[in-house]
Each structure stands twice: as C-alpha cells, then as structure tokens.
Amino acid sequence: MKTTSIRDLLAEQPVLRDLEPADIDLMAGCSHNEVFAAGTSLAREREVANRFFVVREGHVALELHAPTEPLLIETIGAGDLVGWSWLFPPYRWAYDVEAIERTRVIVIEAACLRDKCDADPAFGYRVMKRFAHVVIDRLHTTQYRLLDLYGAGDVR
Amino acid sequence: MESGTLRRVTACVVLTPADRAIDELIGVFERRGYVVIGPRVRDGAIVLDELHGVVDLPVGWTDEQEAATYRVHRGGDRSLFAYAVGPQSPRRYLSPPKKTLWSALRIEGGFEFDDGVAEPPPYAFVGVRACELAGIAVQDRVLRDGPHPDPSYVRARERAFFVGVNCGSPAATCFCTSMGTGPAVEAGHDLAATELLDEDRHELMVEVGSERGAEVLADVQSKVSWRSATDDDLDAARNIITETTVKMTRRLDPVAARDVLISNLEHPRWDDVAGRCLSCTNCTLVCPTCFCSAVEDVTSLDGDRAERVQRWDSCFTLGHSTLHGAGSVRGDTRSRYRQWLTHKLSTWWDQFGESGCVGCGRCISWCPAGIDLTEEVAAIARENET
Amino acid sequence: MVPVMSADVDSTTTTASRRAPVGPMVPARYRVAGRQPEAADAFTIDLLPIDEPIDEPEPGQFTMLYAFGVGEVPISVSGCPHREGGVLRHTIRAVGATTRALCGLEAGSVVGVRGPFGTGWGVSAARGSDVLIVGGGIGLAPLRPVVRDVLADREQFGNVAVLIGARTPADLLFVAETEQWRSRPDAHVAVTVDAAPRGWEGNVGLVTMLLDRLPITTDRSTVFLCGPEVMIRVVARELVDAGTDAERILVSLERNMHCAIRQCGHCQLGPLFICADGPVVTWAAAEPLLEVRRW
Secondary structure (H helix, E strand, O other), X not given: XXXXXXXXXXXXXXXXXXXXXXXXXXXXXXEXXXXXXXXXXXXXXXXXXXEEEEEEEOEEEEEEOOOOOOEEEEEEEOOOEEOOOOOOOOOEOOOEEEEOOOEEEEEEEHHHHHHHHHHOHHHHHHHHHHHHHHHHHHHHHHHHHHOOOOOOOOOO | OOOOOOOOOOOEEEEEOHHHHHHHHHHHHHHOOOEEEEEEEEOOEEEEEEOOOHHHOOXXXXXXXXXXXXXXXXXXXXXXXXXXXXXXXXXHHHOXXXXXXXXXXXXXOEEEEOOOOOOOOOEEEEEXXXXXXXXXXXXXXXXXXXXXXXXXXXXXXXXXXXXXXXXXXXXXXXXXXXXXXXXXXXXXXXXXXXXXXOOOOEEEEEEEOOHHHHHHHHHHHOXXXXXXXXXXXXXXXXXXXXXXXXXXXXXXXXXXXXXXXXOOOOOHHHHHHXXXXXXXXXXXXXXXXXXXXEEEEEEOOOOOEEEEEEEEOOOOOHHHHEOOOOOEOOOOHHHHHHHHHXXXXXXXXXXXXXXXXXXXXXXXXXXXOOOOHHHHHHHHHHOOOO | OOOXXXXXXXXXXXXXXXXXXXXXOOXXXXXXXXXXXXXXXXXXXXXXXXXXXXXXXXXXXXXXXXXXXXXXXXXXXEEOHHHOOOOEEEEEEOOOHHHHHHHOOOOOOEEEEEEEEOEOOOHHHHOOOEEEXXXXXXXXXXXXXXXXXXXXXXXXXXXXXXEEEEOOHHHOOOHHHHHHHHHOOXXXXXXXXXXXXXXXXXXXXXXHHHHHHOOOOHHXXXXXXXXXXXXXXXXXXXXXXXXXXXXXXXXXXXXXXXXXXXXXXXXXXXXXXXXXXXXXXXXXXXXXXXXXXOO
8 A cells, every 4th residue: 555655745735835845845844634523622712822733635614612501603614724823922822613413634743844935034924924814815705795695684 | 627636625525325315405405495406317318307305316326428329228227417518508507498588568659668577486406517517608608798698697607506516436438537627516606516426335525616605515514424524435526527528539729629620611521521410409509608599589479468578599590590491501501500510619719708518518418419529620620721 | 573783684675676777788878869871771860869979989989779679789880979070970881680670760860879999999099100091992981080080180191092892883882982082182082892883983803902003111001990701801811911011900800799798609700708808909910810710
C-alpha cells in the first residue's frame, strides 16, 4: 500500500494552489496529520491559536458560545482552511471549531510557519497572498449571507 | 469545634425518667402556645411532624443509611433518639415549600392589596441535631442577615424554639465532624439534651442555651424528678459524643473542597457524574441549606384576584436557568450538577463566607443513583487537573 | 389560648395576623403616565408613583415590573426620575407574556414596581477620562441614563463617543434623541445597522467597525457596554486588544430573575448574583465567568 507523504497531501489541496513546490516543502516541515472523531473539539474560543488546519475529509463547524446554545457561524469542508487567528497577535482563536463528522485534517504549526515566513520574505509574501485570497472569498460569501437573500424581505 | 466536649454549664440537669421528661416538655410547649414538631415514624421513614406526647416519637426505632439507601426498623429498646436525620429538616417549617406572599384585588383604575397573609404558629422543634441547627444558621445568613430580610422567615425564626439532641447513632452517610457542625449541639439551641440509656437507667441530661430555654426547663423540672448533673453524667455524655465521632467514616475537607472544585470546572469527572445523575432534584429537596425558590404570580379564573406565591425550586430543573423564557443556560445534567456542587461547596463561600454544606448526608442517602458528594470531591481532588 | 407571661410566644397573633403586606416582595403601585413605541417590538413606558415611590434609581439599576395578574419581570431603568421631570422610565421589548402585557398597557393603567436593584454603571467614577458608550439593540436602554448624565455634566469628562448598533433601522431606539446627541459638537455619535433598505444613508456593518474611527484613546477610557452577550464579548475583547483596561470596561449582564434580592438563587453566574453583584460588572470580573460554558 502506498502511503502519501504529508508533502504530497499538502500539494493536493486546492486551497494551497499558487504556492510553488518549494513552498509546499517548507510548509510540510511544519505539518502533520490528525483525525478528529465526530463531536470532538479542534479549537476553543480564546485558546492560543498556535496552529491551523486544512480539512482533507469530513467537515467542521465554527461556533460562538452563547448563554443558552452555541451559535453556528458556518461550516468548513474538505479542501478548505480553518483558522487564521494564528496570523496576527494576540494569536487567539475567535471561535470554537468542532468536528461534525469524523474529520481528517492536516495540522500546520503556526509558530513554525511564521518563523519560516520571517526567514524567507518571498515565501512569506506568497503565503500571505494565498491567505488574503481565502479571507476575501470568505468575506464575500459572508456579506452575501448577510443580505438575507432568501428572507422575508423585512429589509426591503 | 472540639468533638467529644460538652460545655460544662451550671444549668445542666438530669431529668428522670427520660420519656416522662419529654412528655412533660411537650405539654409545657403546648400550654405556651407552640406547635411541637419532632421526629415521627411514617411511611417507612423518620419524618418531621406534630408531636402531642412522647409516644409519638420513634421509641425504640433506629435507621440505616447508605448511598441510595434508607431503612428504619424497631430495635426493641426504650430509646427515644437512636437514629440520625430523616429526609426532612426544620427548613420545611421555617421556610415552607409553598407560601403566599400577598394577594391583590382588581379595582376600578388599578388594583389594591389584601391584608397580610395569616402567619403560621410558633414551632417548638424537639430532637433537632447539631447539623440541622448549623443548617438553620446557614439559612439565616441567606434569608435574614442580608439587606432584604424575608419577613416571614424572620418572624418564624424568632418564634422558633429549639430542643437539640446530641447524636448517639450517626448514620454511615453523616460527615458533620469534617464540616465542624457536630455531633455535639453547641450553638443555636434553647435547650440541648443527651439521652442517657442503659439497663439501669433512662435519663435525659439537659443543658440550657438561652433564657427562654431556662424558663421552659424550670417549668419541666417542676413536673419530673431531676438532679444536677454529676461528673459521671458529664463523662457519660462526653463518651457518647466521642463514640459518635469515631463511628463517622465519611470525610470532606470544606476548604480543600472549595478550592479544588472551583479550579476544576472542566474536569472529566463532571461528565462521569452526569452519566449517573437523574436530575431528579431529591438532593435539593432534602438539603437543609438549599434556598432556591420560584416566585409565581397566579390569577383567579375571572382575572380579578391575583396572588404572589413562593415555592421551593431546584437548580436541577431545566427551567431554573432559562433566559428570556427561551433556552436554558444550563441545558444539560452535567452543567446543572456542577452548578449545584460548586455552589454548595465553593461559591457559597464567596457569597456568604462559609460552606453551604453541613455534613448531614441526606443527599447521599436520598439520591436514587447513590451519588455521594464526598466521593465526587475526592475523585476530582485525586486527579486534579489544575 | 391562655395568655402567657413569658415573652416567648405572642399569643395575640398566633393564627390570624392581618396587616397590610410589607417586605421586599411587595410592589409599590405606579400609574402609566405615558407610552410610546420605540422600535418594532419595543415601547418606552413612563411611570408616576401612586404609593410611596421607590428610591431614586442610579443609571444601570433595574426594577421588577409587575403587570397585574400576569407576572413580574426585571427591566433596566432607561430614565431616572430626577432627569425625567419625575417620571420613572423603562424601555421594554415585548418577548414574553409579561413584557407583552406591559407594552400593551394604556396610559392610566396601574403597574407594580419593586426596586431599584443591582449595581449601577458608576458614571461619576469616569470623570476625568474619555468615555465610550456602546449599545447594541435593546442594550441601549440601560445606557441612555449614562449618556444623559455624561452630556448633562459634559465638562467633567474627556472625549465622549456613543456607538449604537441594531439589526435594522426599524430596530433603533431613541431615534430622535440620538439625533440631538449627534448634533452636539462635544460628542461623537455613530450608528450602524446589520442590514438596511435602500434609502438608509447611515452605516451598515458591525458595531466593532465603528471602534476604529474613534476620537478617543481607547487605552485611557472608561467604557460602558451593553447588548447581547456575544456582542459584549466581541466588543470587549477588541477593546482589550487595543489596550483598554478590562477593569475600566463596564458591562451589563442578564440572567433569570425571580426575587431580585439575592434569595431565589436563579440569577447566579458562578459566585455572582446578577441581581445584587450585577447587573453591571467589570469585564475583568465577567470574562472568566462567561468563558465557562453553561455555568
């Protein structure tokens, strides 16, 4: 049975396109695989954000805890990134991340990646561009959701 | 409180025989206008109810308690107080399960209040244990000593007379010694009695705790034989306390419990106990210090008369922590059990400067799942994850 | 019943003690002097006392309002009598049976009032510093007395900013008064909504967006913050991250209340009774408690 290396797994991820092969190598040095059972927690609000995830299989829910029940922000599935609070201080998760079903992720250690970005600014720039793209996409979809396009139209 | 000691007071007498002394005591109370409340056997338990004479007491009865276990049986001797506490405590009378606070009538242009509600009679509690007196003192801090005293509680409390009894038959679920609340009756009593019973005698040693206690005792002394307590009597009483203390096996360190629970709010043990707890509220019903209440505004069918009623509530109900009438903050058993235990043993200290638990052990006996809070605290302390 | 000599039993009142009810659970009667709609489901009710009035509330305190035959609910004071010409003002959102009943009362109706209860915002302690007031949704109601006190005593404070957020323009409270505040040169007032119809010329976006453009120095301010608990958390954290002292961020919390006098046990949040140790607490005290899920 052929086992795929972490490097190859990263290279497969659509969300990490635009990164050069050498970039993938660098990132692989900060990464490893993990599996989360359904209902387990990948991150908790206000916890130190010292890592982030690329979802390989399964999907996770981003939630904010509220007094009577958690508020679901959105879900993230295979091929997508989870977490960008590791990018800037105070490096704290903005919400809870919970596995909705059994979920395989690539875990990328944040300090490790930040150090590599600092050491190689060109690499750092490409990483930041990729992230900015992900964030912009996520922002657009969030804005469209706020328009309540399917709604009763109390806003119109 | 040093266990095994009895304060040597000048007004310490021995009444003979014990049963007649109790009978006369009940008579004295009735003549003075009290309703006498004390232990009675009913429905397979020793509950609190009205006493009209010594024959109403559980004469010769004893109890056996363990987690999820409560049994009573007749031992066959003449003893009057050879059992520990039952499911009820004086809280039932001082802070009744249901009381009307006020009622009002709709009138032209508004509403007006009716006259105040009738108050209950003064109660004389006979056979109260040290842990129960400690429980009453804890409730005093909540209901009487804050900035908004509960008027009906204050009134009931002022009028209540307490005849304490030093325990000679602790239950396996008792842990008053750890909590510093017993077994000797040392505070809060008007009179405190120790039953001295063996083949040769059945006497009641009584010490005075208040002026009105002295008056009542003087009244009883005029009706039964009595003598001043001798050194032998005092030794016998002291030995009873010592033996009771030694028999107590359960332990809880109130200060250590306070600290370990509050620093382990996400300990896996909470999940474990949540798998056993039925959220049935028994523990809060039998606890002498629990004070949660629900306030309900009710109306007559025609809508012209309204009443505000206060009744016992429990943090184990889902409704206890609802927000805006939609959803509960403590929506699962785990969070509700944690709330109960951390309040009772930890945050009560922040709120009232003491532990909320008096070590009576009722919650252990009366939990159908047999959950023992001393064991839960020990488990968390052992695998301390701070 | 034989009268007794000893003082231990007051036999004249054993069974039938009848006198007017007294105690902290008995409301004072007030008459509805005025009522006006504020937002789609919110009304401002003005009350004048019939019985002995309650003590003058401080901004941030609440009362228990009673609708005859329906029930009693905790409502923050949105206008203190000494600033409102003698009326006691509350702004109520109709979300349940009792609040709906209160919002439906005509002028002249009688309600019951108990209080005032709880901790106030402590506006005078903010003297000498910049003041930031952030209200989301119905959370602006308990903050209105703060704005009024600060603007009435304007020279006692540094820069003053008021940020108001709501779901839609139709959900904004105190619209006319907000315009008055906005027209003052000595106060920065910004309003934003989550969603708006065309024709709305104001901001659309989360209230945190307004934090960036403040003329106040957040790290030297006293902040008064009220709104949904999640909003409080998000805004408070952003302020702390920007350097504001968590001891100088005051928030108003909410829990289930029955008695409001620290005796029914419902409003507990850890060691705090929100009715007596709150509703106003510092973010420094509140944050660790709110972080514990379902406590």
